[in-house]
Amino acid sequence: MSGPDIFEQLLTWSLYLLGGFAWNITISLVAVAIGTVAGYMLARGRATKHMLSQRMAILATALMRNVPTFVFQFYLIFMLPDTVTMPLGLGAVPFPSWLKASLALALAVAGFVSDNLVPVLSLDGTERRHATMRFALHWGNYLVIIVMASSTASVIGVSELVSRCNTVINASGTTDMMLWVYLYAMTFFFTFCFVSTGLIRVVSRHIGRRDVPDASGA
Amino acid sequence: MSIDSAKRNQLGRIATNLNRMGLTVLWMVCLALFSPVHAADRLDTIRAHGVLIVGVKTDYPPFGMLTTNAEHQGLEHDLAVDLAQRLGVQLRTVGVNTTNRLQVLDDGRVDVTIATLGDTAERRQVATLIEPDYYSSGVSLMTRPDSPVQRWSDLRGQTVCATQGSYFNRTIVQRDLLKLQLYANGRDAKLAVRDRRCVGWLFDNTAIAGDLLTSEWHGYRIALPPELVAPWAIAVARGESSATLARFIGDTVAQWHRDGTLLALEKKWGLPPSSFLLQMHALWSAKDPDGQYRCRRLADDQWPVACRNQIFVTSTNLTGLRRWGLWLNEKTGINLTYLYDDYERTIFLHGIALTLALTSSCLGGSLATALVLVWLTQRGPHLIAVMVRGYASLARMTPPLLQIYLLFFGVGSVASAHWGIRFNAFWIVVSVLSLYTGAGLMNVLDHAADEARTVDACYVVNVHALARLLAESSTVVSASLVNVAKATMMASAVAVPELLSVSTYIVAEHGNVGTMMNTLMVFFVFLIFCVLSLLQWAQRRGAHVRT
Numbered sequence: 001m002s003g004p005d006i007f008e009q010l011l012t013w014s015l016y017l018l019g020g021f022a023w024n025i026t027i028s029l030v031a032v033a034i035g036t037v038a039g040y041m042l043a044r045g046r047a048t049k050h051m052l053s054q055r056m057a058i059l060a061t062a063l064m065r066n067v068p069t070f071v072f073q074f075y076l077i078f079m080l081p082d083t084v085t086m087p088l089g090l091g092a093v094p095f096p097s098w099l100k101a102s103l104a105l106a107l108a109v110a111g112f113v114s115d116n117l118v119p120v121l122s123l124d125g126t127e128r129r130h131a132t133m134r135f136a137l138h139w140g141n142y143l144v145i146i147v148m149a150s151s152t153a154s155v156i157g158v159s160e161l162v163s164r165c166n167t168v169i170n171a172s173g174t175t176d177m178m179l180w181v182y183l184y185a186m187t188f189f190f191t192f193c194f195v196s197t198g199l200i201r202v203v204s205r206h207i208g209r210r211d212v213p214d215a216s217g218a
Numbered sequence: 219m220s221i222d223s224a225k226r227n228q229l230g231r232i233a234t235n236l237n238r239m240g241l242t243v244l245w246m247v248c249l250a251l252f253s254p255v256h257a258a259d260r261l262d263t264i265r266a267h268g269v270l271i272v273g274v275k276t277d278y279p280p281f282g283m284l285t286t287n288a289e290h291q292g293l294e295h296d297l298a299v300d301l302a303q304r305l306g307v308q309l310r311t312v313g314v315n316t317t318n319r320l321q322v323l324d325d326g327r328v329d330v331t332i333a334t335l336g337d338t339a340e341r342r343q344v345a346t347l348i349e350p351d352y353y354s355s356g357v358s359l360m361t362r363p364d365s366p367v368q369r370w371s372d373l374r375g376q377t378v379c380a381t382q383g384s385y386f387n388r389t390i391v392q393r394d395l396l397k398l399q400l401y402a403n404g405r406d407a408k409l410a411v412r413d414r415r416c417v418g419w420l421f422d423n424t425a426i427a428g429d430l431l432t433s434e435w436h437g438y439r440i441a442l443p444p445e446l447v448a449p450w451a452i453a454v455a456r457g458e459s460s461a462t463l464a465r466f467i468g469d470t471v472a473q474w475h476r477d478g479t480l481l482a483l484e485k486k487w488g489l490p491p492s493s494f495l496l497q498m499h500a501l502w503s504a505k506d507p508d509g510q511y512r513c514r515r516l517a518d519d520q521w522p523v524a525c526r527n528q529i530f531v532t533s534t535n536l537t538g539l540r541r542w543g544l545w546l547n548e549k550t551g552i553n554l555t556y557l558y559d560d561y562e563r564t565i566f567l568h569g570i571a572l573t574l575a576l577t578s579s580c581l582g583g584s585l586a587t588a589l590v591l592v593w594l595t596q597r598g599p600h601l602i603a604v605m606v607r608g609y610a611s612l613a614r615m616t617p618p619l620l621q622i623y624l625l626f627f628g629v630g631s632v633a634s635a636h637w638g639i640r641f642n643a644f645w646i647v648v649s650v651l652s653l654y655t656g657a658g659l660m661n662v663l664d665h666a667a668d669e670a671r672t673v674d675a676c677y678v679v680n681v682h683a684l685a686r687l688l689a690e691s692s693t694v695v696s697a698s699l700v701n702v703a704k705a706t707m708m709a710s711a712v713a714v715p716e717l718l719s720v721s722t723y724i725v726a727e728h729g730n731v732g733t734m735m736n737t738l739m740v741f742f743v744f745l746i747f748c749v750l751s752l753l754q755w756a757q758r759r760g761a762h763v764r765t
Contacts, residue, residue: 063743065700065750066743066746066747066750067739067742067743067746068703068704068705068707068742068746069704070704070705070707070708070718071707071718071738071739071742072739074718074722074735074738075735075738075739077395078725078731078735079731079732079735097375097395148615148616148617149617151617151619151620152617152619152708154374154375154619155374155619155708155710155711156374156375156395157374157375157376157395157396157397158375159375162617162619162620162623163375165623166372166375166376167376169366170365170366170367170376170417171414176631178627178628178631179624179628179629179631179632180628181628182620182623182624182627182628183624183628185620186616186620186621186624189615189616189617189620190612190615190616193615193616194611194615197615
């Protein structure tokens with residue numbers, strides 16, 4: 001296939017691939033939302049004086065730290081049912097694959113949040129505010145990592161970007177397109193990552209400038 | 219009183235007669251109930267009449283179909299001809315279909331059925347199915363000539379056309395995680411494949427093979443090895459009267475496998491060569507050191523366990539590890555095939571070894587890459603430093619799975635098409651993951667080195683300084699290395715037979731989802747725990763060195 005042909009093909013499929021990337025973002029946002037809440041609760045559990053809750057929280061965090069997300073995705077997709085019957089007679093609700101992928105990623109997020117929030121919770125006042133800011137920056141970077149990790153959802157059949165690349169290749173019927181479609185998908189991820197990390201760096205420098213008077217004064 | 223005595227005599231005679239009748243009836247009833255019902259032996263009847271009646275299909279090319287003169291022909295018809303020859307009788311064939319092929323045996327209308335009958339436990343309740351099985355079929359995919367699909371795992375998340383009511387639709391969706399587009403009949407499904415509305419048509423591989431022989435679907439392919447393979451058996455009526463016939467036919471089928479009759483017929487009717495027939499030919503031709511066939515009848519007229527259809531072997535037939543494994547499965551439903559089945563135990567252990575090799579290579583590779591890259595950016599000429607930093611940021615900011623696909627499938631297909639070079643999947647995965655993690659680590663160490671330079675202007679990155687940098691950033695380094703250890707399982711996406719791939723294969727073969735997934739989780743949690751402990755030990759050693 002010639003250059004202009006390939007370019008034309010990529011252009012026609014761009015909207016479809018962009019839709020796939022939107023699914024990556026969705027999966028990541030849901031995963032981070034669930035994981036942050038769970039991680040916060042675990043961090044609180046680790047900070048309490050109550051021995052039993054503390055031990056359970058530590059154990060849960062250790063488990064979440066040790067489970068590889070890729071394998072856990074397979075575990076969830078095979079072990080969880082396809083539909084869930086809601087109580088109170090609300091009927092059967094479908095349990096889609098992308099939600100299972102989100103749950104697998106949420107585990108990693110919860111482990112991360114639990115680990116990084118514990119030192120923050122042990123501080124008070126302005127120190128806690130600074131620590132929370134720093135945590136927020138780490139959290140932002142982690143969100144970017146999760147978006148990249150969401151590409152692995154393609155192996156369990158979720159219709160996100162990498163999966164859609166494979167559909168495009170199957171539909172075009174030739175193997176010539178493979179190289180170019182994958183490169184095209186890489187630019188999506190690279191642009192997103194580059195822009196996000198750049199933004200986070202700008203924000204962190206801004207916060208750092210505001211921090212300096214306090215740090216030298218205190 | 220003469221009347222009384224006459225009456226008494228009459229009564230007496232009637233009573234005697236009734237007695238006799240009663241006894242006769244009783245005797246006849248006894249005879250009917252307790253004397254052995256001697257039905258005629260089927261084989262003897264066939265030989266006596268000089269005719270063998272066989273039921274064959276008429277709508278399943280090329281196994282059973284009609285000629286232009288409405289006569290029966292096909293692979294199974296040829297088998298019937300051979301069977302009649304061996305019996306030394308004439309052959310008469312009767313057309314049967316899926317609904318009545320076993321019923322006609324009960325009626326006595328046919329002696330033998332050779333009609334693409336899948337060997338299952340339910341059917342063994344209804345008729346006598348003869349071992350060894352003579353053919354097998356499974357589920358496969360019919361695709362367009364240009365389709366790149368090569369493995370079942372390529373279909374995950376893809377849309378596949380299927381015929382409504384096929385028994386395998388649900389199982390395949392669950393095992394291979396694909397989506398179905400259901401059509402009322404096969405013809406509509408095949409047209410959808412032609413119009414590119416789905417990747418392929420999911421159906422029985424022998425039916426697809428039959429279609430591919432027609433001009434309409436010429437050039438299309440059977441893209442995948444068959445799944446859910448069920449062997450086919452010849453059937454005779456249930457009961458003692460068919461026992462000798464069943465034995466004769468069993469010996470005949472064994473002979474067919476041994477002398478290659480079935481292989482030759484498969485070729486004659488244009489079917490693609492099946493691994494089932496090749497395996498059976500090897501199995502039934504194998505001889506013991508003393509010159510006897512390994513698969514010969516035992517004292518109780520059964521075939522040895524190794525020669526039987528494994529689905530019907532129960533724990534009572536076996537000894538040793540296999541017996542324990544099957545017993546456990548029968549009692550609790552936990553199927554530990556990776557322990558008691560020799561083949562699966564081998565690939566399972568091989569999978570573990572590969573996973574360990576992958577993990578250690580990625581850990582070592584990431585560390586080595588990080589050190590090399592830091593050296594280049596800090597000690598090399600400015601141009602090199604800029605290029606390395608740029609390349610590293612590219613490697614860091616794209617998902618490693620996509621990089622693996624790009625290298626293995628994208629560049630790999632170009633390389634194999636133009637230069638005949640095939641990439642090794644294992645080393646592609648290790649290189650990509652090492653570069654991805656190494657680039658991230660290089661970034662951290664680079665910044666640390668630059669900060670050290672602001673304090674001491676003559677800061678030079680040598681071996682000693684590198685060791686110090688590593689020790690100081692040890693938490694971040696550990697975190698990245700644990701992450702890469704967790705990510706090595708993505709090798710299963712490019713068919714490296716590591717543990718995840720092997721486990722999903724075993725699930726597809728046996729359906730024991732719960733057992734395999736739980737085993738997998740336990741193993742991987744344990745592995746990551748070991749890696750973490752190793753890194754924490756290294757961190758403590760590093761702290762010692764620092765102080």
